[in-house]
Amino acid sequence: MNVFDQVKRPGDGSVWITGASGGIGRALTLELASRGWTVHATARSAEKLEALAVVAGPGRVIPRPADVTDPEAMVRVVEAIEAEGPLALAILNAGVYLPMRAQDFDAAKARKTFDVNLGGVVNALDPAMKAMIARGSGHLAITASVAGYGGLPQAAAYSASKAGLIAMAESLALDLMDLGVRISVINPGFVETEATSVNDFEMPFLMQPxxxxxxxxxxxxxxxxxxxxxxxxxxxxxxxxxxxxxLYFKAWRRLTA
Structure with a gap:
């Protein structure tokens, strides 16, 4: 069977979601918990994760507070999850959005974007993927964005980070298909979150988390x-x-005028 045809279900193990304390990550944690999954939820705020676990109901969400920019912390989280049973599905969702135009370009903001959006995914991906390869089974999912399809206004660092995630997922797909591990890339459009609230333009097709x-x-x-x-x-x-x-540049100039 083609590895992309493999579908994981709650009985196959547990889910791990990074960036679980807010926005898409929080909503997805609750959604998967409602579908019968045991969800290990990671974010920096232990308090927010504990509150999330209460909302989900007894035993549905297990808080795993950690910072995705700390590679050793990611290894510890995966080891803790695996000690309780197989990690069937890892959704690497943590990310930041720090918009800036060329005249306000800030190298520190760009580095933070890359550290979280790219580095944070890599840090979590490493131990999760190794565990799945060793077992010959598992599903990895990386949250990128449609902003990774091409450069967008005031999103030089963000679009670059998401384009990198898409390319990385595509490359890994070629390697993983013979190892029994499925990988997916998630490319949302505009979602109403604290991060997108800073946008000063109308966001087409805006949806709720x-x-x-x-x-x-x-x-x-x-x-x-x-x-x-x-x-x-x-x-x-x-x-x-x-x-x-x-023509691409001209189209975006008109769309954002």
Missing amino acids: QEAATRIADGLARPGFEIAFPRRFAWFLRILNRLPNQ
Whole structure:
């Protein structure tokens, strides 16, 4: 069977979600818990994770507070999860969005974006992927963004980090398909969260975190590699990114004028 046809279910083990204390991660934690999964939830705030566990109900969410930029902490979390049973599904979702235009470019903000969005995923991916490869089974999911399809205004670092995640997931897919491990890339559009609240422009097809969580959970339960939504927006951006550079730049100038 093609590894991309493999679908993990609650009886196969547990789920690990990073960036679980807010936004898409929080909504997805609750959504998967409601579908019968035991979810190990990671974020920096132990207090927020404890509150999340209370909302989910007894035994559904296990708080695993840690910082994704700490590689040793990620190893410890995976070891703790594996000690209680197999890690069937890892959703590497932690990320930051720090918009800045060229005239306000800040190397410190760019480094933080790369450290969390790329480095944080790599730190979590390493122990999770090794555990799954050793078992010959598992599902890895990386939250990127449709912003990774091409450069967007005021998102130089963010788009670059998400493009890197998409490329990394594609590369790993080629290696993992012979090792029994499935990998998915999740590319959401605009979701109403604390991070996107700083945007000073109208966000097309804006959706709520719960709707995004439902689409992700449904997508993970189906065969395939990419989970992209809203579909019309994702397809629009794909088409836009096939334009010659000058037309692409002109189109974005008009869209954000």
